[in-house]
Amino acid sequence: MAGIRIEHVTKTYGSLSVLKDFSLDIADGEFVVFVGPSGCGKSTMLKILAGLEEASSGTVHIGGRDVTDMAPGDRDIAMVFQNYALYPHLTVRKNMGFGLKMRGTPADVIDQRVANAAKILGIDHLLDRRPKALSGGQRQRVALGRAIVREPQAFLMDEPLSNLDAKLRVHTRAEISALHHRLGVTTIYVTHDQIEAMTMADRIVIMKDGLIQQIADPDTMFRRPANLFVAGFIGSPGMNFLRSPVFDRAGVPTVRLFGREVALQASASLVGRDIVVGLRPEHIAAGAGPVTFEVQPRLVESLGSEKYVYLDVPEENRTQVARIENSDDEERPTDTIIARLINPDERAIGKHITLSFDPAHLHLFDAKTEIAIQ
Amino acid sequence: MKTRSLNRIILYASVVAVCAFLVFPIYWLFITAISPPDQLRALPPKFWPDVPRWDVFAAIIRERPLLLWLSNSALAALGSVIISMAVSVLAGYSLSRFRVRGGQSLGLFILTAKMLPATLLVIPLFGIFRSVDLIGSLWSIILAHATLIIPFTTWMLKGYFDTIPRELEQAAMVDGCSPFGAMVRVILPVSAPGLAATALYGFVLSWSDYAYARTFLTNAQTNWTANLGITTMKGEYISNWADISAASILVALPVVVIYLFLERYLVGGLTAGAEK
Amino acid sequence: MKLGFNLDLARPSRRHWLGYLLLAPAVILIALIIVYPLLVSIDLSFQNVNIARLDQPRKPFTTANYERLFSSPDFWNATWVTLKLVVIVSFFCFLLGLGTALLVNNKFKGQALARLLVALPWAVPEVVAVVIFAWMFDSSFGLINWIFIKLGLIDTTVSWFSSPTAAFIVVCITMIWKGYPFVSIMMLAGLQSIPEDFYNAARVDGANAWQRLVNITIPSLMPVLGVTLVLVMLWVFRDFSIIYILTGGGPLKATQTLSIMTYEQAFSFFKMGYASAIGVVTLVVCVIASRLMIGRAPDTI
Numbered sequence: 001m002a003g004i005r006i007e008h009v010t011k012t013y014g015s016l017s018v019l020k021d022f023s024l025d026i027a028d029g030e031f032v033v034f035v036g037p038s039g040c041g042k043s044t045m046l047k048i049l050a051g052l053e054e055a056s057s058g059t060v061h062i063g064g065r066d067v068t069d070m071a072p073g074d075r076d077i078a079m080v081f082q083n084y085a086l087y088p089h090l091t092v093r094k095n096m097g098f099g100l101k102m103r104g105t106p107a108d109v110i111d112q113r114v115a116n117a118a119k120i121l122g123i124d125h126l127l128d129r130r131p132k133a134l135s136g137g138q139r140q141r142v143a144l145g146r147a148i149v150r151e152p153q154a155f156l157m158d159e160p161l162s163n164l165d166a167k168l169r170v171h172t173r174a175e176i177s178a179l180h181h182r183l184g185v186t187t188i189y190v191t192h193d194q195i196e197a198m199t200m201a202d203r204i205v206i207m208k209d210g211l212i213q214q215i216a217d218p219d220t221m222f223r224r225p226a227n228l229f230v231a232g233f234i235g236s237p238g239m240n241f242l243r244s245p246v247f248d249r250a251g252v253p254t255v256r257l258f259g260r261e262v263a264l265q266a267s268a269s270l271v272g273r274d275i276v277v278g279l280r281p282e283h284i285a286a287g288a289g290p291v292t293f294e295v296q297p298r299l300v301e302s303l304g305s306e307k308y309v310y311l312d313v314p315e316e317n318r319t320q321v322a323r324i325e326n327s328d329d330e331e332r333p334t335d336t337i338i339a340r341l342i343n344p345d346e347r348a349i350g351k352h353i354t355l356s357f358d359p360a361h362l363h364l365f366d367a368k369t370e371i372a373i374q
Numbered sequence: 375m376k377t378r379s380l381n382r383i384i385l386y387a388s389v390v391a392v393c394a395f396l397v398f399p400i401y402w403l404f405i406t407a408i409s410p411p412d413q414l415r416a417l418p419p420k421f422w423p424d425v426p427r428w429d430v431f432a433a434i435i436r437e438r439p440l441l442l443w444l445s446n447s448a449l450a451a452l453g454s455v456i457i458s459m460a461v462s463v464l465a466g467y468s469l470s471r472f473r474v475r476g477g478q479s480l481g482l483f484i485l486t487a488k489m490l491p492a493t494l495l496v497i498p499l500f501g502i503f504r505s506v507d508l509i510g511s512l513w514s515i516i517l518a519h520a521t522l523i524i525p526f527t528t529w530m531l532k533g534y535f536d537t538i539p540r541e542l543e544q545a546a547m548v549d550g551c552s553p554f555g556a557m558v559r560v561i562l563p564v565s566a567p568g569l570a571a572t573a574l575y576g577f578v579l580s581w582s583d584y585a586y587a588r589t590f591l592t593n594a595q596t597n598w599t600a601n602l603g604i605t606t607m608k609g610e611y612i613s614n615w616a617d618i619s620a621a622s623i624l625v626a627l628p629v630v631v632i633y634l635f636l637e638r639y640l641v642g643g644l645t646a647g648a649e650k
Numbered sequence: 651m652k653l654g655f656n657l658d659l660a661r662p663s664r665r666h667w668l669g670y671l672l673l674a675p676a677v678i679l680i681a682l683i684i685v686y687p688l689l690v691s692i693d694l695s696f697q698n699v700n701i702a703r704l705d706q707p708r709k710p711f712t713t714a715n716y717e718r719l720f721s722s723p724d725f726w727n728a729t730w731v732t733l734k735l736v737v738i739v740s741f742f743c744f745l746l747g748l749g750t751a752l753l754v755n756n757k758f759k760g761q762a763l764a765r766l767l768v769a770l771p772w773a774v775p776e777v778v779a780v781v782i783f784a785w786m787f788d789s790s791f792g793l794i795n796w797i798f799i800k801l802g803l804i805d806t807t808v809s810w811f812s813s814p815t816a817a818f819i820v821v822c823i824t825m826i827w828k829g830y831p832f833v834s835i836m837m838l839a840g841l842q843s844i845p846e847d848f849y850n851a852a853r854v855d856g857a858n859a860w861q862r863l864v865n866i867t868i869p870s871l872m873p874v875l876g877v878t879l880v881l882v883m884l885w886v887f888r889d890f891s892i893i894y895i896l897t898g899g900g901p902l903k904a905t906q907t908l909s910i911m912t913y914e915q916a917f918s919f920f921k922m923g924y925a926s927a928i929g930v931v932t933l934v935v936c937v938i939a940s941r942l943m944i945g946r947a948p949d950t951i
Contacts, residue, residue, distance in 0.1 A: 489937070
């Protein structure tokens, strides 16, 4: 087990820069998740850590050793791939023991460690099968088993759950977390799914276009997103954005949202600037509250215990931010916001409904730089 | 419902008719082989001989150096396939996995080399082999056949390696293999069916050649290949069609058997590289 | 445990060296047995050489071979014969190949066997194909003469290999029989990549079998058709064995293609410089044709 230190790593392909100045310190035993939309550079960084790709510049240290230009096999790391990459011509037992065999471990030690790992993962009865004869979930476990048998200094996982169906994914997610608690091995986990990041990580590294956007623990990430991108990416459904200029009302900076004047709890220096106000869907409530407004919902989706209410944004509040909705890389139109109402009264579409929110829950971002205003 | 079954009947009838028509020449070859020579001159021709001469194959092997010819063909095919596979497995893997400078132009050149006319290449090869004293030796056609086989096998193997996920060798490298070790220990075993199909395809190419054997081996009777041998039988003053047909069947048999095995891979082999 | 050599190449910064190392044997061998001979043949075509010997000093540079070539009626005759052969054989290979593919692509019992049989001539070596047709078209005891007389198409036996037209026809038939399975195999692969839904949708829209063929099948096959056509034409263009064994280019040069002429000049008349010039001309045609094909093929098959 060991800490990992990544310093100023970049990666370019010709003129294409996929990773721009990536630096990160990972503590021994920490579970770090790299998350971001596809093409953000998270997998490239993982491959550089594994030694499968060469860094264009920068250094990588694992456990105090400079491994920047070291062969993958000499780094003492194990990796779990999205498609599992099990060796089709070898049995499960041989698959799991392959790395140890390559390192010249005596056969009886290999057998014992494979048996141990298989027991932990509940795959002892599959040891003599070939990968082809396994279900997706079983293959996933074998891939995990192949990693833990090695007892490496760090686990690298590249979207290990994305080939599983939804139910199994939730289950395995919990299992990987449990495994991490049990073994305490430093783990770097790459995913495009913010829910995986939120539920598993000690710390999240959120990336976009080869740049780190924010490094924080899940709670901080959720409560104090550093910029519009992070705010929109973390949380499901993502945060709503409303644009407004800030003006002065009796010495208090104020914005107009849904035709209501809303006093901000912020410094007076904001006056005169354009800002984007963020409001999480779950912070919009049914009925009257600190700021109340009436709207005609465009669409109501019922999920049983809760309802998603889609609202048209007034022209003056529309943002120009093209945003990537978490997980599915889908864009949400900027003229719609979502209210997430827990157990509301039955309401039909087309009627006016009363909604409210508390200004204390608002997130403020500079409209130009998209950076959070604290 | 009635038109349905009528359609079926028409379909079956046409399939049978077409197959019969197209396969008939092969049937006729077989009938010719097992007919007594005097019956071949009978009019009207017999579509099944009165007394099939089943021992014709044993007889022809006894009377003609057919086994020698077949073993020469086999040796030439084995030699050229081994040489070709050795270089094209490595090259195909490199073209599939590495972005090597000039790799793309090399790939394009190899693709064009598939289209080279043998009648062009045979002239300089003749000159070259004469200078190094290879004319008449099996090595001449082994090398010449390699010029036919390498372009095919390289592209076929590249295509096959492309279907194998890169994560396999990445996993092997994380597990401690060198890049070359990952190829030898993981990728090649996984590719076994593709390697076998490719090698068989090369075998067929070599086995079917006539032009190079005719040019380099005509004066070296002990090194004649099967195809060359058959054409010399045809050239005799009075052609013994029964014997020629029997010999032809023995020569065609190996490739037909390979074809039966290879059918699934055929399209990949025929188009290898075309989709570049 | 590991060789130092491997250890080095495993480093991320050196891994691409392996790409070059793996290519090296192929590059060297191809340079020796393909590129070098090609250069030699181009060089030969500019010399007045009878029998190529590399251990003798090079003859002076001359363009006489090409001058002689383009003013020779034999060359233009061979070009014309080649063109006729390419067009006729390719056309019938396509007709037969596409037809059998469409037929065998229907679902019926024994479909697998029919597919194998239809493509069987592909596996028969060209020499054997020649044996088959040389005997069937034999002038005295051949089956074809007997059938034609029985059918009343001819009165007396035809001497197929002495008449220019007849010999050309026999060459065509042999090549078509040997060549159509390739088209058939390619078309079958193409047909199988057309989604069944297209046909179902067309049926719902009321398209009959002919409309489905013209509006769905043929357009979907277009990319495969193009590549196959080039490959078949090149095969006919380059083929040597079938014509050489069947007719030797005769009678009266009626079946003498450019390939046959090249070979004859080189190895019957020992005019290797002149032969190389013809070969270089065919090479140019082949290279242009293969370049046309590249980038046209679909990646579905």
